[in-house]
Amino acid sequence: MSIDYKLLGERIKIQRLSKGTTQEHFAEHMNVSVGYISQMERGITKISLERLAAISEYLDCDMALLLEGVNSNNDSYLAKDFDLLYNQLSAYEKKILTLLLKEYIENRK
Known part of the structure; x- marks a missing residue:
């Protein structure tokens, strides 16, 4: 399986911006560095399932919203x-x- 982490990161960024929160506030809440948030949103850092669950909870969105169609081997990519x-x-x-x-x-x- 090939996950498009850049697409996943873009979706996280869109949800963060729609919530009206900064990378700094997001990083503080997730207990990570701002650099990690930046790398995650640019698709550089791979995200664990546990972290993704915490992200979707914080952003108040379903994990499916973030994950749907991010597998580049899938027809719905x-x-x-x-x-x-x-x-x-x-x-x-x-x-x-x-x-x-x-x-x-x-x-x-």
């Missing part, structure tokens, strides 16, 4: 993130993206 981004586009932008994606698929090697 990045699907949730793609859907979130896609849904932010206008109808015209969706059409452009679809045309670009079709062209890419037809011409990839």
Whole structure:
């Protein structure tokens, strides 16, 4: 199994920011250094299941929200993130993206 820790870290950062807390406050609560939080959010540090459970509890979000689609060997890899981004586009932008994606698929090697 290949976990995309960068994607996991980005999701943790998004949840932290939506909670309105700083890396410093988050680090203090988790009893780790600010550097650890920074590395975790950038996907440099691997996170244990126990730590992830504590993170999701602190951020008041389900672990599934953080983990869904982070296995790069899974068919649903990045699907949730793609859907979130896609849904932010206008109808015209969706059409452009679809045309670009079709062209890419037809011409990839």
